[in-house]
Amino acid sequence: RRSGSNRDLDSASEFEMSDIFYFARRGVESIMDDEVTKRFSAEELESWNLLTRSNNNFHYISLRLTVLWGLGLLIRYGFLLPLRLKNFLSEKVHLMCYRICVRALTAIITYHDSENKPKNGGICVANHTSPIDVIILASDGCYAMVGQIHGGLMGVIQRSMVKACPHVWFERSEVKDRHLVAKRLSDHVEDKSKLPILIFPEGTCINNTSVMMFKKGSFEIGATVYPVAIKYDPRFGDAFWNSSKFGMVNYLLRMMSSWAIVCSVWYLPPMSREEGEDAVQFANRVKAAIARQGGLVDLFSLQKNRIFL
Missing domain, CATH: 1.20.5 (Single alpha-helices involved in coiled-coils or other helix-helix interfaces)
Known part of the structure; x- marks a missing residue:
């Protein structure tokens, strides 16, 4: 105020301390309700979710x-x-146990193209030579398995496995069970949180020189198929299981007394049914890819060529 003014200094002042309260409050509210800062804290729920x-x-x-x-x-x-x-613990313990089994067999495994490993909700199909095919594949990843119920030691192992993971065991002689298995497979692959299913579509062990006909059941589901080719080196130990000649215990003793089990595993790119392709054609296409990658004879193609010749 200028000294020449005639106004009384004791009159109502132009500024009071309380005048800043409004602006201070609005500033604090702006900071607390900042559109950017609040993105780094949990979302405020309109209703309580009982947590x-x-x-x-x-x-x-x-x-x-x-x-x-x-x-x-x-x-x-x-x-x-x-x-x-x-x-969580089941997956970790399964991997540990399968790797212990691999070391017990002195298995030397080379995995190729691991970026194509089967994903959850898919179906992994591979050529079948021996029960240890399961150990070879499961030591590099967890699978839900589908197969025939066996007796003896194999049956004990199967009953133990199903307690920790939802494997699907069934009797092949029962047609109704096969329809039930197909339904259970469909339900399994629809759940993307479940482990990929491991299936050997040949249905029997082959001596690792060729690939026999694939059964079409696992190719009718419509899920993504992850082909895997397994090739053993027989120079160090023959992994083929002739179930009509050797029991499981005898076979395992033969494997554990061999020099080593040397094999290569190729993860092929995932495959799906093409438009207009039926389950049989899809199965044959997957089988041909496995045979080509593993250096095996595709018996279906061989027979087809002989017919035309």
Whole structure:
């Protein structure tokens, strides 16, 4: 105020300390409700989802809501958490056990093109030489397996495996069971959180010189197929299992007393049914790709060529 003014200094002043409160409050509100900063914290829910950690200002509301919260706590920590831990530990323990088996057989395995490894919700198909095909593949990744129920030692192993992972075992002689298996396979591949299914479409062990006809059942589901070619080197040990000549225990003794089990595994690019292609044609196309990559004889193509010749 200029000294020449006639106004009284004791009159109402032009500025008071309380005048800044409005602007300070708006500034603090802008900082707290910043559109960028709040993106780095948990989203504020309009309604409580019965998780204590999502409502830090939780206060007792009603007995009914408290009971619901207690039931949710019991389900989450008493059922869901152990189940998820079981799945996690099952995969880790399976890999460890299969790798121990591989070392017990003195197996020397070379994996090629690992970027094509089977993904969840898909079907892995491979040529079949021996029961240890499962160990060879499962030591590099976890699978849900489909196969025939066996007796003896093999049956004991199968019953133990199914307790930790949802494998599908069935009797081939029962037609109704095969339809049930097809239904279970479809349900399995539709769930992308489940392990890929491992199937040997030949249905029997072949001596690793050729690939026999693939059964079309696993190719009718419509899922993505991940072909795998397995080729053994017989110079160090013959991995072929002649089930009509040797039992499982005898066969394992032969394998463990050989020099080594040397093999190569190729993960081929995933394949799907083409437009207008039926299940048989799709199976033959996958089989031809496996035979070509593994250096095996495709018996279907050989027979077809002989017919035309």
